[in-house]
Amino acid sequence: xxxxxxxxxxxxLTPQERARNVEIGVTRGRVEAIFGHWKRHWGLRRTRFLxxxxxxxxxxxxxxxxxxxxxxxxxxxxx
Numbered sequence: 001x002x003x004x005x006x007x008x009x010x011x012x013l014t015p016q017e018r019a020r021n022v023e024i025g026v027t028r029g030r031v032e033a034i035f036g037h038w039k040r041h042w043g044l045r046r047t048r049f050l051x052x053x054x055x056x057x058x059x060x061x062x063x064x065x066x067x068x069x070x071x072x073x074x075x076x077x078x079x
Contacts, residue, residue, distance in 0.1 A: 002028070038062050 004021045007013045013021070038044040044062060049055050 004028070034066060038066070 002024055004024050005013060005017045042062060042065075044058070047055055049058065
């Protein structure tokens with residue numbers, strides 16, 4: 001379960017819950033930045049297809065494209 005905890009009016013987060021949220025937040029921040037890029041720049045704001053299989057294929061293609069794009073930049077910088 002990688003859902004961040006939140007406090008409520010009379011129940012504050014414990015130090016352990018805060019530490020867990022920070023740990024989850026590091027990974028979540030990196031992943032959400034990638035999805036944000038896809039949505040802002042690659043036109044993935046809306047679902048173009050009906051059905052999970054087609055949308056899953058589009059998401060996988062976006063992930064492949066992302067890896068190729070990042071890999072090309074890495075190769076250009078470091079040879």
